[in-house]
Amino acid sequence: NAGVTQTPKFRVLKTGQSMTLLCAQDMNHEYMYWYRQDPGMGLRLIHYSVGEGTTAKGEVPDGYNVSRLKKQNFLLGLESAAPSQTSVYFCASSYGGMRTNYGYTFGSGTRLTVV
Amino acid sequence: GQQLNQSPQSMFIQEGEDVSMNCTSSSIFNTWLWYKQDPGEGPVLLIALYKAGELTSNGRLTAQFGITRKDSFLNISASIPSDVGIYFCAGPPNAGGTSYGKLTFGQGTILTVHP
Numbered sequence: 001n002a003g004v005t006q007t008p009k010f011r012v013l014k015t016g017q018s019m020t021l022l023c024a025q026d027m028n029h030e031y032m033y034w035y036r037q038d039p040g041m042g043l044r045l046i047h048y049s050v051g052e053g054t055t056a057k058g059e060v061p062d063g064y065n066v067s068r069l070k071k072q073n074f075l076l077g078l079e080s081a082a083p084s085q086t087s088v089y090f091c092a093s094s095y096g097g098m099r100t101n102y103g104y105t106f107g108s109g110t111r112l113t114v115v
Numbered sequence: 116g117q118q119l120n121q122s123p124q125s126m127f128i129q130e131g132e133d134v135s136m137n138c139t140s141s142s143i144f145n146t147w148l149w150y151k152q153d154p155g156e157g158p159v160l161l162i163a164l165y166k167a168g169e170l171t172s173n174g175r176l177t178a179q180f181g182i183t184r185k186d187s188f189l190n191i192s193a194s195i196p197s198d199v200g201i202y203f204c205a206g207p208p209n210a211g212g213t214s215y216g217k218l219t220f221g222q223g224t225i226l227t228v229h230p
Contacts, residue, residue: 004157031216040124042203042222043158050215058217090157094216103148103205104218106157 002026006091006107013081013114021076021110023091030096032074033058033104034066036087043090049074050096081114088112119204121221129229134191136224138204145207147187148218149178152201161202162189194228201225 007022023032031050035043045058049068063085065077074093078085088111092104121138128134138147146165150158162173164180164187171178175192187204201223208219 033217035220040222042119043205043220045217048215048217056215092157096216103150103160103163104158104216106159108155108157 004091004093004105004107006089006110008110009108010111011113013078013112015081015083015114017081018077018079019081019112020078021089021091021112023074023076023107024072025074025091025093025105026072027093027105028071029093029105030071031094032068033092033094034064034074034076035090035092036060037090037109038087046076046089081112083114086112086114119206119219119221121202121204121224123224124222125225125227127227127229128194130194130196132194134194134198134226135188136190136202137186137188138221139186140206141185142208143184144187145184147178147180148205149176149187149189150203150205150220152203152223154200158201158203191226194226196228196230199226199228 004025033048034046037043044060046064047066049055052071055066067075088109090109091107094104119140148163149161152158162178167184169180177190179188203223204221205218
């Protein structure tokens with residue numbers, strides 16, 4: 001099983017450019033998440049989804065949009081990239097309901113640099 | 116929101132030494148999770164704790180759910196070079212409500228093991 005797959009792995013953007021980060025999971029998980037990781041700050045939740053067609057804001061949603069048109073895919077969009085969005089982005093998925101406390105499966109990350 | 120504080124922020128140890136790290140919160144958590152992140156990869160779940168006072172082992176790793184439910188501890192015995200990485204504690208916020216699978220992460224403990 002592939003688990004959680006993120007594409008691309010690396011990207012450099014110019015300020016103001018847009019891009020979409022792709023996340024796909026093959027575990028039939030209900031819940032999916034986007035986190036960003038910055039040095040000394042751990043992982044912070046950007047947006048999440050509790051099922052196909054649903055999305056919700058996390059701790060740091062500004063400047064990002066998401067979509068979950070299919071259960072297995074969760075897309076993160078940056079409409080107008082800013083240097084403050086330079087970070088490593090992780091997608092994760094988990095079972096829904098009472099099984100969510102069993103933890104996430106993470107992708108291997110996308111390292112984004114905005115210049 | 117609820118925050119998790121990990122200590123120490125970094126550790127430099129010799130191969131064979133034991134390691135101890137902890138995670139504290141000002142709020143109660145009903146679940147504690149410990150993750151390890153290898154360089155260039157996403158975090159991987161090591162241990163999950165679900166009851167106050169619970170002590171759980173996974174090979175050379177042992178974690179404990181604090182009696183006050185506001186802290187957790189991770190110990191690694193007889194460290195080896197492949198233990199290098201960042202160790203995160205995490206838990207679902209809103210102990211008395213619905214977290215929709217969201218996790219709050221600590222800022223991480225960076226472990227370096229010298230051969």
